[in-house]
Every structure is written in C-alpha cells, then in structure tokens.
Amino acid sequence: MNQKTELPITARRLMIPIHLEQLEFRYPRSDFLLKIDQLAIEAGSRVAIVGPSGSGKTTLLNLMAGICSPQQGRIQIGSHAVSTMSDAERRNFRISRIGMVFQQFELVDYLNTEENILLPFAINQSIRLSPEDRQYAESLAVQMGLGDKIRRLPHRLSQGEQQRVAICRALVTRPSLIFADEPTGNLDPKNKTRILDILFGVNREEGQTLIVVTHDTQILDGFERIIDFQDFTVDANPASQPDRPRESQS
Amino acid sequence: MSWTKLVIRYIQFHKLKTVVLVASIFLTTFLPITILILLSEFNEKIISRAQSTPMVIGAEGSPLDLTLHAIYFSSKQPDPIRFATIEEIRQTGWARPVPIYSRYTARQFPIVGTSLDYFQFRNLPLAEGESLSRLGDCVLGSEVARQLQLGPGDRLLSDPENILDLAGHYPLKMLVRGVLEPSSTPDDWGVFVDLKTSWVIEGLGHGHQNLEEETDDLKVEVRSDGTLQATAAVLPYMEITDNNIDSFHFHGETADFPITAVIAVAPDEKNETLLMGHFQVVDNETQLVQPVVVIDELMSLVFQVKKFFDLNAVLIALATLFLLILVLVLSQRLRMREMQTMFKLGCSRGTILRLQFSEIAILFLVSSVLVALAVWGVWLMAGNVVQSLLIGSQG
Incomplete structure (x- = not known):
C-alpha cells in the first residue's frame, strides 16, 4: 500500500460522525437479530468492520446507509436521524x-x-x-486509470478496472461517507492493494469517513479502527449475547 | 443521462431479445388485423359486384363458379353454352342479355368477349380513345393499361392457349382502341373485345390469303370435285388490319358458337321472376343464378370459417401473451441484482418499476408502430390483392 493515488482537488466534504444507540434489527421470518447498544464512528475516520459470515456486518452497513430500517434504536449521521427518516428521505x-x-x-x-x-x-x-459533475466524473475516471476505457462496457474491463469504475460511481456525487462492502473480496492481491490505496487516498485527501466491511484480516493494516463482530451478532436468544462489538485501535 | 436513456440503452444492449419480443407482438397483432381487413374488403367488393349483377345464365354446374366467372372473369370457366341462348332470352322480352365469353388471356389478364351493352350496363366510360368498333379491337381496363403501359394505338397479343401445342390456335395481335376509367371493380383488370374477336382467338373465325389467287401448290390442293383445299402451309393472319379484314370469316353456325355466361338485365321484378321460371322449367342444360344469393351463401360459409380463425387468433394471442409475460418475468429475475444495486444506490422502487414498465411500453410502442405501418400498407393494397386473388386464383 505504498502507492498513493492522486485524486481530483475538490471542496472538502462536510465531515460527519455516526452514532448508533440501542439499535435492534431483525429480518422478517428469521432468527437473526442484530443488537447494538452504542456505537460511535468519528468523522473522517477509516473503520474496518470484520467478523465471520452471517455476523451482521453488511446488515450494519445497510442500516447506516438507510437501506433498511431498525425496529428499535437510533441512527444519527451528523445532524440527520436516519432511523426516523421516511423512505424517500433515506434514499435522497x-x-x-x-x-x-x-x-x-x-x-x-x-x-x-x-x-x-x-x-x-x-x-x-x-x-x-451539472456540467461540473460530468467534468468531475471524467477527471475521476482519468485519475483511476480509466481514461481510455470510458466507452467500454463492463464485460470488456478487468476485475480491477470494474471495481475502480464502481469506486468512481461511489465518489461522483461527492459524498461525505464511503461504505464499502467487501470491496476487495473478488480481487487478486495486486488489485486489492490498488483499490485500498484509492479508498485510503480518498479518505486522507477528501476527509470522507470510510467504513469497510471485510472478512479479510490481511488488509486491516491501513485502518484506524477495527470493529470486530466476532462476539457481536445476536441469535434467537439475545439475552445470552453481549451487546457491544469488540473493538481495537490501530 | 436520464432514466429514459437507461431504458433505451437496455433495449439496445439486448437486441435479440427485443427483436424477438417485437416480432412476437407484431405477428400476433398484425395477422388477425390483416385477415380482418382482407375479409372485409373481400366481402365489400364481392357483395357490391354481386348486387350490381341481377341474374347470370350459364351451363349447369357449380353456381359459384358461374357467378365468379360472370362477375370476376375468374379463370375457372364453366362449360360453354350456345350463343343461341342470347337470342332465346331476347325473344322472351323479359330481359336484356349481355354475353360474356372469357376463356383466353392477354399477358395474364382475362380477355372478355362481350357486346357494347356490357359497357352501358356496367356504366364504364372511356378515359381515353374510342370504344370497340372493328374486329380485332380491344378496350383495356385501367389497371391493365397501367400495368402493361399501353394506350390507344398500341398492340396487345393474346396469350397462346398452350405454349407447347404447336398446332394450337395462333395468338391474335389486338389493337388497343381505348382505355376505361378506373372503376375499382374487376373491369379494371379486363381486356374487353367484341364477342366475334374472342371467337377469332378461339379459332372459329380467321382470315387468310385468297386461295383462288394462290399459285403455290404447297399451299393449295385442288380436290377431285374442283374445289380448292388449303393446306397447313396457309397461315392465318395474326393481326386484323384494314387490308385483311375482309378475308376474315367464320365457319359454322353463329348460334352454336360458345359463350360462357349471359348477364340478364330485367327491367323489373316481374320480368326477372318470369325469366327465372323460364330457365327452371324449360331448359335443363343451362341454369340461371342470382349472384347475390350465391355470394351470400359463400360469405356465410366464409364467416363461419372465420369464427374458427378468430378463435385461433385469440388462442395464439393468449399464448403469445403468456410467453411475453414469462420472458419479461424471467428477464426481471435476471435483472434483480441490477435493480437491487440501483435501490441501494438511492433509486426509488417507483423509478425501478417505471424503468421496467417503460421497457415493456417501448416494446409495445415499437410493435404498434410497425403494425400500424404494415396495416396501412395492407389497407392500401387490399383492393388490388382481393381483386387479383379473385381473378387469378379461381383456376
């Protein structure tokens, strides 16, 4: 991860912290239950969420993104209470x-x-x-090494290139938060490194909060904070489970 | 990039699927509509023609064949009847007889031997030229003139009866004397000649050089009784001109010459009934038919058959609809992840539904436009198609 990817200079995003309180989420007709007593993520930080498959990492990401709503609790992102927003507000x-x-x-x-x-x-x-957005998209593509592949369909791109296109798509709206669900899961080591460099570069230069869900422990070096879901997922008998993820600072 | 562009890009990307779906919708819709248009045109044309032809007399046999021959000059001719029938009808005083002898063709168009009464009866004015005035003249229907690019003063050769029959009748080169106004009836497709000209084509009348002036022994034999006998080396004239018209003559009794149908025009219902009775009682070799009755029977049969076609069309449409639903459902399943991704990115379920329905709407829109264009084409050509089917495929 020695490579440093230069990204286009843009206005710095509003740095937004995340707060979760007394969160409970259960899928319909399922024993699965995710319960988080309290979780705070600092604005502009690089956070990895790790844990075994089915432990609720992606669910947490989806909850924070407003893709699904908790049955109980509060999700606060900056000044926005995501958990109380309507569907349309969450989408927007x-x-x-x-x-x-x-x-x-x-x-x-x-x-x-x-x-x-x-x-x-x-x-x-x-x-x-806007024309500026289009220009920004083009400069993103160029910075990601996709300048000469702008007219290509995905099936004519390598896997690394496809993931870079996906990152460009995530950045094109100039978001304050980047949520990445297993972004390196399908990549070879070289591309893995490159994609992480890009994500870390964005976080470093633009100040965007980066939250990455992964089960790959080999990529955890660059993160400031790791939230381990090992002991965090609650099954059908929530009373027997702890309600706070194990954390470590790096 | 707007969501409509997304839909268009999807359709462009899945060309084969789009083409198959559009073709399915097109065929399912176009075929029943085409049948409906053609049948309606067929019904309208044939009924109006039948209504304008009160009675037809011809040889015993199929009333339908006789009717179609008399009103459409169809190539399936009934057996001929004697020309004497014309005189028989005239003598009753109950109707005006209009003869028809249509057995030969010129460039595939039927040659209709008749009298000048026919043009008056059918109310067929000339667009250019003159009416029939001499043996060997012909008057063309508007469609014949248009398709063959012929006009007054041009020549038109009758088709040989059988191209392989070297001993058969010689074709006759006819002089186009006039062209009829378009009437949107089978008359547009006819080559009209005088009855005698059609008998010349038949070979009942001909013209050749004067044998008494002929000195070539190969052409003339002197019989033992002193009369002259022409040999096969004497060729009949193939064209009737001012120079040879006087040499044309007929062998046999005119009363025995053939005609294929007589249109009888009675002045009123009473005379019509009398004439019908006459042909029912007196003559067993001929029949009198009322085209309206015959065509009504035909159309009732056609419409009964059409009910099965309609049922068939409904079943095919249902099958196609189910197939379309299946294809679209499977397609949506294949796109589930794409839609899920869009939703995760921030797309509303309403927009996703709009994308999917727009795709279906575009398919139906494209199919509808194609169907509309094709139906318009069919509608424009329906008259000619029906006319040519009725005239050409009766044989």
Missing part, C-alpha cells in the same frame, strides 16, 4: 451523502464506463447532473 440522503461500493462491483452490464459512473444522476431526481 443516501444518494447525496453516501458512496456505496460492493464486492461484486455491481456495474450495470449495458452501460459503458462513463454511464456507469454517472448512474446515480440517472436514478434519483434529487440530484441533477
């Missing part, structure tokens, strides 16, 4: 404030690189594509 908040990166990249197969990067502007009317 998500698309304008949060950049999402997924393990399978989740690019749209019929859109080229540029169109995939600009996808957020096409699917939500609350953000409008």
Whole structure:
C-alpha cells in the first residue's frame, strides 16, 4: 500500500460522525437479530468492520446507509436521524451523502464506463447532473486509470478496472461517507492493494469517513479502527449475547 | 443521462431479445388485423359486384363458379353454352342479355368477349380513345393499361392457349382502341373485345390469303370435285388490319358458337321472376343464378370459417401473451441484482418499476408502430390483392 493515488482537488466534504444507540434489527421470518447498544464512528475516520459470515456486518452497513430500517434504536449521521427518516428521505440522503461500493462491483452490464459512473444522476431526481459533475466524473475516471476505457462496457474491463469504475460511481456525487462492502473480496492481491490505496487516498485527501466491511484480516493494516463482530451478532436468544462489538485501535 | 436513456440503452444492449419480443407482438397483432381487413374488403367488393349483377345464365354446374366467372372473369370457366341462348332470352322480352365469353388471356389478364351493352350496363366510360368498333379491337381496363403501359394505338397479343401445342390456335395481335376509367371493380383488370374477336382467338373465325389467287401448290390442293383445299402451309393472319379484314370469316353456325355466361338485365321484378321460371322449367342444360344469393351463401360459409380463425387468433394471442409475460418475468429475475444495486444506490422502487414498465411500453410502442405501418400498407393494397386473388386464383 505504498502507492498513493492522486485524486481530483475538490471542496472538502462536510465531515460527519455516526452514532448508533440501542439499535435492534431483525429480518422478517428469521432468527437473526442484530443488537447494538452504542456505537460511535468519528468523522473522517477509516473503520474496518470484520467478523465471520452471517455476523451482521453488511446488515450494519445497510442500516447506516438507510437501506433498511431498525425496529428499535437510533441512527444519527451528523445532524440527520436516519432511523426516523421516511423512505424517500433515506434514499435522497443516501444518494447525496453516501458512496456505496460492493464486492461484486455491481456495474450495470449495458452501460459503458462513463454511464456507469454517472448512474446515480440517472436514478434519483434529487440530484441533477451539472456540467461540473460530468467534468468531475471524467477527471475521476482519468485519475483511476480509466481514461481510455470510458466507452467500454463492463464485460470488456478487468476485475480491477470494474471495481475502480464502481469506486468512481461511489465518489461522483461527492459524498461525505464511503461504505464499502467487501470491496476487495473478488480481487487478486495486486488489485486489492490498488483499490485500498484509492479508498485510503480518498479518505486522507477528501476527509470522507470510510467504513469497510471485510472478512479479510490481511488488509486491516491501513485502518484506524477495527470493529470486530466476532462476539457481536445476536441469535434467537439475545439475552445470552453481549451487546457491544469488540473493538481495537490501530 | 436520464432514466429514459437507461431504458433505451437496455433495449439496445439486448437486441435479440427485443427483436424477438417485437416480432412476437407484431405477428400476433398484425395477422388477425390483416385477415380482418382482407375479409372485409373481400366481402365489400364481392357483395357490391354481386348486387350490381341481377341474374347470370350459364351451363349447369357449380353456381359459384358461374357467378365468379360472370362477375370476376375468374379463370375457372364453366362449360360453354350456345350463343343461341342470347337470342332465346331476347325473344322472351323479359330481359336484356349481355354475353360474356372469357376463356383466353392477354399477358395474364382475362380477355372478355362481350357486346357494347356490357359497357352501358356496367356504366364504364372511356378515359381515353374510342370504344370497340372493328374486329380485332380491344378496350383495356385501367389497371391493365397501367400495368402493361399501353394506350390507344398500341398492340396487345393474346396469350397462346398452350405454349407447347404447336398446332394450337395462333395468338391474335389486338389493337388497343381505348382505355376505361378506373372503376375499382374487376373491369379494371379486363381486356374487353367484341364477342366475334374472342371467337377469332378461339379459332372459329380467321382470315387468310385468297386461295383462288394462290399459285403455290404447297399451299393449295385442288380436290377431285374442283374445289380448292388449303393446306397447313396457309397461315392465318395474326393481326386484323384494314387490308385483311375482309378475308376474315367464320365457319359454322353463329348460334352454336360458345359463350360462357349471359348477364340478364330485367327491367323489373316481374320480368326477372318470369325469366327465372323460364330457365327452371324449360331448359335443363343451362341454369340461371342470382349472384347475390350465391355470394351470400359463400360469405356465410366464409364467416363461419372465420369464427374458427378468430378463435385461433385469440388462442395464439393468449399464448403469445403468456410467453411475453414469462420472458419479461424471467428477464426481471435476471435483472434483480441490477435493480437491487440501483435501490441501494438511492433509486426509488417507483423509478425501478417505471424503468421496467417503460421497457415493456417501448416494446409495445415499437410493435404498434410497425403494425400500424404494415396495416396501412395492407389497407392500401387490399383492393388490388382481393381483386387479383379473385381473378387469378379461381383456376
């Protein structure tokens, strides 16, 4: 992770802390229960969430992103109480404030690189594509080494390139938070390093809060804080489980 | 990039699927509509033609064949009847007879041997040229003139009866004397000649050089009784001109010459009934039919058959609909992750539904436009298609 990726100079984002209190979430018709008594994430920090499969890492990310709503408790992101927002408010908040990166990249197969990067502007009317946004998208693509692949469809890109397109898509709305769910899970070691460098570079230079869900313990070095879900997930008998994730500072 | 562009890009990317779906919707919609248009055109044309032809007399046999021959000059001719029938009808005084002898073609268009009464009866004015005035003249229907690019003064050769029959009748080169106004009836597709000209084509009348002036032994034999006998080396004239018209003559009794149908125009219902009775009682070799009755029977049969086609069309449409639903449902399943990603990024479920329905709407819109264009084309050509089907495929 010695490489440093230069990103376009933009206005620094509003640094937003995250607070979770008395959070309870249960999937319908499932024994799974996620219960968090208290969790605070500092603005602009680099946080890794680790833990075994099915422990609730992705669920926590989805809750913080407003993709699903908790049955109980409070999720506060900056001055926004995400847990009390309506569906539309959560969507608008998500698309304008949060950049999402997924393990399978989740690019749209019929859109080229540029169109995939600009996808957020096409699917939500609350953000409008301006000429500056388009210029910013182009500069992001160039900085990510995708300048000559702007018209290519995803199937003509390598896996590393696809993930870089996905990161560009996450950054194009200039979000304050980056949520990445297993962003290196499908990558070879070289691309893994490059993707993490990019994400850390964004965090360092733009001040965006970076939260990465991973089960890959080899990539934890660059994170400021690690939240371990090992003992955190609560099953059908919540009374027997602890309600606070084990944490470590690095 | 707007959400509509997303839909268009999806459709562009999945070209094969789009083409298959559009083709399915197109065919399912277009075919029943085409049948409906053609049938409606067929019904309208044939009924109006039948209504304008009060009675037809012809040889015993299929009333439908006789009717279609008399009103559409269809190539399936009924057996001929004697020309004497014309005189028989005239003598009753109950109707005006209009003869039809249509057995030959010129460039595939039916040659209709008739009298000048036919043009008056059908109310067929000339667009250019003159009416029939001499043996060998013809008057063309508007469509014949248009398709063959012929006009007054041009020549038109009748088709040989059988191209392989070298001993058969010689084709006759006819002089185009006039062209009829378009009437949107089978008359547009006819080559009209005088009855005698059609008998010349038949070979019942011909013209050749004067044998008494002929000195070539190969062409003339002198019989033992002193009369002259032409040999096969004497060729009949293939064209009737001012120079040879006087040499044309007919062999046999005119009363025995063939005609294929007679249109009988009675002045009133009483005379019509009398004439019908006459042909029912007196003559067993001929029949009198009322085209309206015959065509009504035909159309009731056609519409009964159409009910099965309609049922078939409904079943095919249902099958196609189910297939479309299946394809679209499977397609949506395949796109589940894409939609999930859009939702996670901040897209509303309403927008996702709008994307999916827009795709279906565009498919139906494209199919509808294609169907509309194709139906418009069918509608424009329906008259000609029905006309040519009725005239050409009866044989």
